[in-house]
Amino acid sequence: MKSFKVIITMLLAALIPVGGLTARAATSDTIYPEDADFIKSLNFTSLDDFAVNGEVYAFAENNKVSVFDSGALTVYETDKTVIALDCDGEKFYFATDGGEVYSLPYSEEQEPAEYELTEKTDTVIIGNFTYRLSKDGTLKIADFDSDKVVTAQGSYKNLKSFGDTAYAICENELYSFKGDKYEKISLEYADYAATQRIAIGNTYDRLKSYTLKFVKIAAGAYMTEIDLTSLDGDFFTAGATTSSATETTALLLCYTGKNAAIVAIGDTSYILLKSKTAETAVTCETAPEFENATITGNTIYASPYVIIGTAAQPDAAGMIVKVNKKLQYENVLGSAFYEVEYTVNETTKTGYVAEGFLTAFIIEDNKEPNVVPDPDYSEKDDVKTVLLIFAVVVLVLAAVGYLAYVGTSGKRNKSRKKDKTQTNEES
Structure with missing residues (x-):
């Protein structure tokens, strides 16, 4: 019965993805409207x-x-x-x-x-x-x-x-x-009605597999605010559409579909035409205060942007990770982040944790973080060790007792001989 429960639990866990979202096959590609569609x-x-x-x-x-x-x-x-x-x-x-x-x-x-x-x-x-x-x-x-x-x-x-x-x-x-x-x-x-029917496509998977990049958004580009906490339908939940007044720097979350880019500026995420973006190098990295850390939050993210859509590793609390660098970019990143390396199923991955959700961890004996215990380890090994120590202690006590007995035996024999001599002399 216990095995049956374990199997059911594993199946349920496989069916429930991060954040309660439903991973599914894309029904159609993500296509952001061209400028002419808005005018x-x-x-x-x-x-x-x-x-x-x-x-x-x-x-x-x-x-x-x-x-x-x-x-x-x-x-x-x-x-x-x-x-x-x-x-x-x-x-x-x-x-x-x-x-x-x-x-x-x-x-x-x-x-x-x-x-x-x-x-x-x-x-x-x-x-x-x-x-x-x-x-x-x-x-x-x-x-x-x-x-x-x-x-x-x-x-x-x-x-x-x-x-x-x-x-x-x-x-x-x-x-x-x-x-x-x-x-x-x-x-x-500008008529933004078309933004209410932008297909999600494979964005769910793309958000979790992108490396750190920043982009310049062209002046005049149309951008539509989207809710990345809700990706279980066919279409994005879209908010207001705006036109960037000047060239703007943003965090690239992913490219998706036929022509779209998803970016974040501060705490807000947008979708826009990929052709309106250009990848750019920015200086936002500093040395971290510690080399290794313990995760105190519950999630490691695929991008330095905290949202269910970018959640890459759930149940991360207590994990020991290597800290690569610290990222700080005012008005682009919502807060300071740490880039970390962590190991899952013997695979090393890179992710991001917001400042305040990890603490310094000192590695002892020059061991690497996330040291995997010996797979042959068993609690029986501890029992055997205890029994062996107990046997040694018993043997030591027995030896001490025997030596004490032998040492006092000679004194008792001499006492008997002296008493016998005195008795004969009196006779």
Whole structure:
């Protein structure tokens, strides 16, 4: 029965990997979206109105208000049709077909605002130029200085001015007018929806088998935050996607799939295009305070980054390891780490332990760390040794007793002879 329990335990242990994650065959390769997959043109099929604040634009279409700001698009939805937009200072307002006016940003629980939108007009005057919109959609531009009149091509609506610029809608697109020149405003924004379906692939295994490397991330590269504590599904749990403002140094955790790299900056991990990284040499190594150590934590990691995904050796508490070097890199590594060598099943491996999770160990008699006991060793050897010592002690005591007996025997014989002589003389 005991053997059966041992076999079951071994089978269960083989089925449960580090950190409770499930090691499985990759269902598909990891592919990070190319830059072109993120960039979308802002288009409308039924553009009703607009408002402008410098380089920030708001658009009304059916029951939605879309706000474009610095390459990002935010969409607000209402349960009513949005019929008009306006901007006062830096704040946008929109009116619905129910008669309510709301400010942006908008939420469903929001109360209506006390604001009157600017009335629509068919004439805008800016400097020496007059812009006049006819009912048939014709927009004419008159220059007071030269009496020159220009007719803009197309059919327009919603003539407005913001700042020193006139604007109008033509065929669901926004146009700007300065002087007698006009142009279509083309806006592109980043759509990160594709990052929610990035396959994990073989990343689980790759994270545990990489050597220490650092990379430079190109300025402008898209990076998506990912959760490496959750790798038991088909897709990464993705967070925010950002674009690196400048060239950035990061810890390389692994390359994975067809085109992806996984890196860490501080305590945060990201996935990005491998083509946006370049391996680089950094100076972050110092001599360790001790040559050998005892692990006081529970895990040795494949990279100097503490997360379940990089856990390489569980149940490490109490292991004696050789310490190769200490790593410190502010703003790149989350803390100081030690590179260590440890032995498992007669195989020497390299891993990393965070500072504070190992203590100095002094090797006695010049023995190497992780000395494996003699496989022929048995507790019976100790029993035999004890019995042998006991036998020797018994023999020594017996010899001492015999010598003592022999030594006192002569004295007893002399005493008997003396007593016998005295008795004869008295007779």
